[in-house]
Structures are given as C-alpha cells and as structure tokens.
Amino acid sequence: MATPADVRALFEAKLKDSATPPDFHPLDLERAKDEKYLQRVLYHSEKDPKQAADMLWDILTWRKSVGASDINESNIRMDYVQEGVFFPRGRDIDGSLLLIFKAKMHVKGQREYEELKKIMIYWFDRVEREENGKRITMFFDMDGSGLGNMDMELVKYLITLFKLYYPYFLNYIVIYQMPWVLSAAFKVVKTLLPAKAVEKMKFVTKDTLKDIVAPEQALAVWGGKDNYVFEFIPESKTNSEHTTSKKVTFAEQGDSQHSPGEMLRLVPNDTIIFKNDNDEISGQFTITNMDDSAISFKIRTTAPEKFRVRPSSGTLASGASQTVLIVVQPGIHLRTVTKDRFLVMSIQIPKTDLNQKELSEIWQASTGSKTDEYRLKCQFPDKDIPKNGNVTDGKSPEKTDSVANSLSNLEMNYEMLHRDLQKLKWMQFLTLTITVFVAVVGYLIYVNVGEEGKYCERL
Template structure:
C-alpha cells in the first residue's frame, strides 16, 4: 500500500485518540499489562509512533488502534516488561551468535546476527527469539531516538542455517510491535542456496521496507559503513573481537559494573540506564568521561542529542567555488535523533514529537522541538528545470525554537532561509533550490539540522541569534541529518515518506502467498537434502583419494621389492 501525505496535526490527533480509547476501553483488560497501559497515557511518543506508522501506509485511527492493541497484547503474553538478563541463555552470549557493535553511515546502531552459527532447532530458536526481544526492548527503552539496523552475516552459511520462523519473528517485532525503529537490513554475502528463503522474507515486507534491504559483499560494504566501524573480518580497521565475558577495555569494565546490577534488574533500572548511557558515551568519545554538565530535562525517555563537530555553514552569499566539506567525526558524536524525529535540511530542525509540559521552565528541553517533513531524504527530480524541495517545520513545544541548517556542499544549494525562529506551535516552510549544474553532483550530499529552545524574552534579531548559536551549550542542541536523492520520475514509486515507514500489512496471510510459501519451503527441504548429500559426497571423495594414495604407496613398495 502506498504511503500517503500526512498532516502532522492529524497524526497528533490520532495519537491522542489512541490514548483516550485505551483508557476508556482497555484500562482493565486482563490480556494487557497495567504498566503498558500506564505508558500509553504518559509516554506520548509511544502512541505517536503507532499513529504515524499506520497512517503512513493508508490506515486510519481505527487501524492504528488495532495495531496498538495487538502490540500491548503481545507484550503481555510474552512478559516483555518482566524479561531480565537472567532469562537469557548465556550460551548464546558465549557463542557470539548475536551482538551489537558500531553504527552504519546513517547513525543506526548495528546488531550482528551470524547465520552460520544457528541451527534450526525449536528450543534454540525460542531462546534466540527471547534474546532478540530482550535486546530490542532494552535498546528501545534506553535509546528511544536511535534506530537499529540488522546485519545478517550469511557467509559460510547454508540453507540448514536459515530459520524462517526466527527471521519472521524478528521482522514482526519491527513491523508490528516497535514501529519506526528499523534502520536497514544488511544481508552480507548471501549464498545462492538462500535465494528461495529470502524471496519469502521479501514478501513479508512492503515496498518501502524492501527498499531498506541491502544485499552487500565485502567489496561493497564500504558504501554503508565507515571503515572504523567495521572489524577486520569485514575489511575494517576496528581491532575489536567478540569475547564473552569481555575481560578488557570498556566492554570489560562495563560488564564488571553492570553484572551486579543485573542480579536485580527491576530495582536497579535507573542505575542501569545511567551506566549504559555513560558507557555508550565513552565508547563513542574514545573512552572520555561525559562532561559534568547539567542535563536537560527529559520526558518520556526521549533523549537529547548533542551538537556535531563544526562544519561549514550554508550561506546564500558564498561563492560557487567553495570546496565540498564533510561532517567530521560523525561516528564519534552522541546518537543522532533517528528518522522517527523527522529532520530537514536547510533552516529547519527536527520534527516529530509530542506535547510538552506547560509547567516546564523555558530554558529546559522536553522531548523534541520540531517536526520536520520530509523525514530522511530530499528528493530532487531530474525532470524539473530548477530542482527544488520544500521542508515544513512545525514547532511542537510551548517555547520559541531557533533552527540552523548546514550542508556538506554549500555551493550546490540555495537555502531560504538557513537560520530562523519559529513561534510556539507555529509552522515554517524552508525552500531548498539545487544550483548544481549536474544533479549527479549532489547524490552524496547531506544536510544537518540543528535546533535549540529559546527563552520567551529572548531577542530574535540576526545578531542575537548568531551570538546564541556561538554560546549555546552543545548538550542543548538537537540534531538530525538528511541525505539527497535523485529521481528520474516525478511520480516516483517510493515517496520520501514511504522510504521511512514499514508496511504493517500481513502479506503472508493471503492464500496465494501461502501456496508460494509452501512451494519455497519444499524447495528449501530439497536444498537441505542436497547440502546433506554434498557433505556425504565430499567425505566419500576424501576417502577415495586416501585409498588411491594408499594403493599407490603399496604398488611402489611391491615394485621395489
């Protein structure tokens, strides 16, 4: 189903509708956890995610409600709120079959799944499902503004390692129960015997979600990952090797500090979260401790992202011979607010979030400040004489918000304006005009959007704004990134919004798809038998070679005798 153009006010209304309906109709349901019902009422971002994802695929408020109810029932039946580290099979940790490490170029955290180490056994499959659910839940709680990408390492794997039920379960987590959380799905060095299986997996995804899949090889992995974010196995410079339990470095220190807290995870939840936040900061900043700066007020687990390293600003009067610049140390910054907080380029700031507490002091941040549309990409059409984009910024807070836009190629774009102030609950449209002679010049360009809250009595002249941005603490700046994309058709199949959303339709419930699944599974069973026979033939071949060698030796001995 195609993604529709969304009205931000309507999404907010549906999110409020979800809270109200859950409160009135489901507050005493036995198949829902009371803690989740409370979360629906207090964590506005949580209901916002369900409303936005379902509406983006053509659903209405009732479809969004159905999706939320299903998710709450799933959480209750699987005891998600009560999952602890003690419930995880430590053998999975020792094997290293699944682990987090680094980020991709879009800022999504990467979780590696080593397919070759998994065998399709029901008990192990259930254990791995529980581990995946536990990890995703903790990541969503600790880092609600960070996306997660899956890196499925299929190298040296065969069809016997391909657990369709496990993959389907993991996809359903992102598609139905953790909306707007998925970054990309990387499939690394997939052997041909898995083609049939992946054709089924693709059928479970919408066109937009399939657009997030990346089939990569070792020679192409650099298109999606910085070199220092990859270990030597994948051709990178990161010397890290998986080890459990880790006994050195930050990983070892973090484990030694967190293991005692995990013995009573529920009571130590806040301490664990603080420790995880500290260790992530130290990992991303070369081991340095977080600065002793008073943290902004955070509501509903929404975290504030610090400012990036200095980059050239986009100015209309800059000459056309300016050299292209790059965002420096992007990998070493605190996490970028992912695309569920929509971002813009030039002059805009972030998008997506929730109503703010009116009693909050004006100098404190609560949640996100701006809603930005489009969320992740700027789409420039080759058919337009002067390619351009419009970005709509909506101030979601009760305070003034100042925004600032930067780009890697100031000479390629004209942004009107690139800095400004938006009134409380107000909207602002930013125009971005492409000035590049060849659109291919902008395919690698990116935009960075920064926003910060202003006091009600702040002056908003150009001089005052420049001074404010020079002196504001980096911890109080929200940021997001957009990349540029070129389209040959104005009626492009994938809209900018669609590329961000995951279709929540149950494709595999269609009878025709069920027939296809049955056929492919039969083919899969045949492939497994072929693999088994191939293994037997290899052993027979080795035995024949060995016997031939022995016969040769015996013949030589007999001839010499």
C-alpha cells in the first residue's frame, strides 16, 4: 500500500531531476515533509503515489505563482474582508468547520476579482492552519439572493481550490435556501465536480438544515440558536506561525490504541460493524472516558432519519464506559447507509449529575479547543445485506419493490410537473409582453389618429 514516504520520495526525485528547480516558498516545501499533509494528498489522489506526487508539485507551483504563503492581513483588501461575504462559523454534523459565503452580499462586478481571489486563498489557508488540515464544509447561503448575486466565475474558482489545490479538504458543499431561478447555475456547478464530490452536495432549506448542521451550530438567521453577527478577528500570532492549540482527535489510524491527551477511547475506534439479527440491522461501539474528569458526550450522524441511536448523549465519570446501540430504521436501503458517518463529541464537565439546562449551558459556552471529536464509518458485511438491499422489517420483497416503484413514479411525475410549471411561467411572461406591446401600439395609433383628426378640422 502506498505511503506518504512514497509520495515524498517521488516528489524529491522530480525536484532533483528538474533542469531548473523551481524556487518554491520555504513554507510550501515544508508541506512536502509533513506526513499528515502528504497523507491528504494521497487520499485525494485515490492512493496513487505517482498521481499524488504530481499533484503536490502542481500545488506548490500554483502557490508560488499566486504568492499564497505571503498572503496575509497586511496585503489583502480588508474593507472587502470586513463586509463579511466570506467567514468561518459553526460546524456541520461531522464536526467540520463551515466556511460561509453570503451570496446576497456579493454583486457580480462590484469588487475587484483578483482581490476576491486573494481573500479566498487567505481564508482557505487560515482555516487549514486553525483546523490542522481537518476537512471543512463550504456553505453557500443563498437566502435572499437573485441573479445579480450569482457569480459563476467566483463559484468556479472556489470549486477549483477544493479540486486542485487543497487536497482532501472538502467535507460537504451545502447550498442553503437556493432560489429556483438559480437552479440552472448549480447544475453547471455539478458538471465541474468529480462524481464523489457531487455526492457531497447537499441542498437544504430552513426545515432540513438540521440534518447537516445542528441547531446549536446554526446561525439565528437560518433558524438556529447561534446569535453570532460577523465581526472580523485577526488571526493570532500563534496560528500565523503554523501551530495550533486546537485538539481535534478523529480516530483515523485504524487501530484500537488510545492516543495520549484524548478524552475517550472508542472500541471499535473507526468503523461500526453492522449485522443482521432477527431481521434487524444493528451495530454498536463502546465509549470509555479516559480523562481525569467527568465528561459529557453527544453522538451525531449525517443521516438522523436512517438510524435509532441509544443513547445519543450522556455523561461518564472518569474510567466509566457506555455501550451505544445503533439500529437501522426499517425500509432504508443499505447501499446508501454505507456512505453515512457518525460523530462522537465530548467535553469536560465538573460532575456527572448536572441537569439538562446546566449541560446545555456548558456545551453552548464550549469552543473547539475544549472538545474532542471522533468520526466513525459504517460497514455492512455482504452476507448480512438482504438481496434487495433493504431492511424489510417482515415486509415482502414484492411490497418493498412496489414502494420503490411508487417512489420512482412520484419522482418522474414531479419532474414533469416542474417542467410544465416552467413552461407555464414562460407562457405567462410571453402573454404579458404581447399584451403590453399591443396596448402601447394601440395607444400610439389612437394618439396619431386624434392628431390627424384635429389637423383636418383646422383645414
């Protein structure tokens, strides 16, 4: 299996063999030595070491061409930054930071495009440092926006950053409250993305946002509980020197060892194995508090409608354990469930017998530096998956297939209705235009005829 060392060796060989070695920025060359960064490049390149080494070369070449490592608060348009078109705030259900783009605050052509690109690089580099390379979610807040706010060039540039220059950095692309007039534009965006990235696009409304962003993490303007109003805070000196005090401890190593400094030990630590037991698909894992103090934990999932989680939250004294049972809801297609993830979040608390209000206040006052986060995947052995791919809960395959066919027909009817509605809107617009035109022409004829009549009377 390819390793970061393989990528580094290929990159260094290419650097050595280059007739005119490029003068890469010293900070960027450090990326070629950072095992965690090389691992990201390798994952982004489908674990192909040659492809990963080429991507690393392209990243460093691009960063040199745009001066990415020299972009900071002293050489970007701070008046643009302080308007709050882009800013990070809140986290998705996986614990990934939201980088928010407020579409209604941007009007195409009103700002210098090259300056906007520098600001995007500034935010990408800054959150990459502050999050220690952890993936982020691009959140397009389209509420209140219209055609004048849709800047395809800017959106394409954002997609390009994720696709080519910030490896394994994208968790989701969330499009919130998209107006129907912009639906065609986002169909174009889909064509710019690889197939795997298209799966990461989530179109949400105020009612469905909670499936991706918990109410505690959502802004009040989205119907959430966060009353935050954007105010630019300069990056701290500590972060600008590429160190971080934030402790994010997703279990990705693939072993069952507990890392020093982590609050919890999860067994299994990265994958929940589901089994079919008496027509019920279920899996479980155990949480153990390894901290010296009591902790509170919460469990979130990318698809809460698909699972029952018991318990979904709780408290643990130091050294105590809790087994969590997860059951797949009846009628859910298992092939889609394998893509879902679970997030376990924990935070220190003074004692275990706090009431719900006290716990809520502690969580609301917490910041990323005070919490631990652990991500779990789902695995379903093929022998435990019913042939029709569904959890039937005793229902016959014929009935399940019938339901699936009904849903398929419903989707087709919806598409036809949507097309007919679009045609009707255009017909109404055309009819109105013709009516106005005829009225104007009629009025002009009436005026001209009246003037001719008066002229004849004078003669």
